[in-house]
Amino acid sequence: MGVRETRYIFGALVFSVLGDQLARVALSILVYSRTGSPLLTALTYAVTFLPWVVGGPILAAYADRMPRRSVMIGCDLGRAVLVGMLVIPGIPLIVLVALLFVATMFAPPFESARSALMPEILQGDRYVVGNALITNTYQMGQVFGFIGGGALVALITARGALAADATTFLISAALIRIGVRHRARAQSPDARRTSLLQETSAGLRLVLGTPRLRSIVLLVCTASAFAFAWEGIAAPWAAQLGGGPRTVGLLLGVSPIGMVVGAFVLGRLCRPSTRERLMLPLAVAGPLVLGLVLLDNRAPLALAAVVISGLAVSFNIPLNAVFMLAIDPAFRGRAFGVVQSGLQAAQGLSILLAGAVADRLAPSTTVGVFGLVGAVIVALAARSYRRAPAPLPAPAA
Secondary structure (H helix, E strand, O other): OOHHHHHHHHHHHHHHHHHHHHHHHHHHHHHHHHHHHHHHHHHHHHHHHHHHHHHHHHHOOHHHHHHHHHHHHHHHHHHHHHHHHHOOOOOOOOHHHHHHHHHHOHHHHHHHHHHHHHHHOOOHHHHHHHHHHHHHHHHHHHHHHHHHHHHHHHHHHHHHHHHHHOOOOOOHHHHHHHHHOOOOOOOOOOOOOOOOHHHHHHHHHHHHHHHHHHHHHHHHHHHHHHHHHHHHHHHHHHHHHOOOOHHHHHHHHHHHHHHHOOOHHHHOOOOOHHHHHHHHHHHHHHHHHHHHHHOOOOOOHOOOHHHHHHHHHHHHHHHHHHHHHOHHHOOOHHHHHHHHHHHHHHHHHHHHHHHHHOOOOOHHHHHHHHHHHHHHHHHHHHHHHHHHHOOOOOOOO
């Protein structure tokens, strides 16, 4: 990308995502090794989604109330301190999970500020292409974080991986401080200041009160929930496949590889009209392809299904652009927070449900059933999206 700020945001995102995935892998392996319970393992993994559900729309409002660069830097520094505390020897598992929860409370304002900032840096179709590159960056960070996380935990223990996580947040904050230009807050200085709850409510009304925006939220949440429900039972699924920590990391890592390929094809090789035609079929294919694991419970097919599913989930790249470009700049932070909160709630719930089902059924059976049921539900959500009228484009920032 030719925009200097975008390159620094890419770099910061890489380190931030690497750290997040290291922490998730470390805690998932730690809990499963201590308890042997798929449900408790899924519960620990789902904790990282909970902050978006508990305070996502409210915390995301800070991305519109304050300068977005300052929000991003402050969130990274807060997470570095809290994750650094996880390294202290002798901390009980329950305290580790609680500190991780508090640290992830900084994710909603950070991600909302970053997402709302990008349309101000990149205009028109450059934003769509840039968003695809950001998705690539995010997914590659997941690839190395998940695959490397499994190997790293085996080498330096879970606490060593958590120390690496804290360092990545410090690097991310430094890159944003150096490379991203300061901008005034999105809300006009002359606008009447209202309470945080009132501003959050305004964002919710905008998204949920606009049929096309509401249908986008429904489509993204259902497709992602069923395509990624298996992540919470990755450890028991890997055990069923005859693997250990490295297999856990491999399963979690190959899905982002599929998304990287999908993001490149949609973002760089497809025309805008082609992207639009492919969105809905890919949304259905994301969970549907996971049904293949019902046919053969061996690692090669499991990995192939996960890769193809990840590729299909890249439908959210053009859909995200449709959503963000239809939102007034002063509301983009809150609107993104609404979507992410719904997304994280749906994914967290599906992960918990998959963990409960996997306590009774084989993990591979759980993955396949969730995929087939999800495909039907996503098809209904896609139908709702088709029928919703398109909103007028938002004014340029």
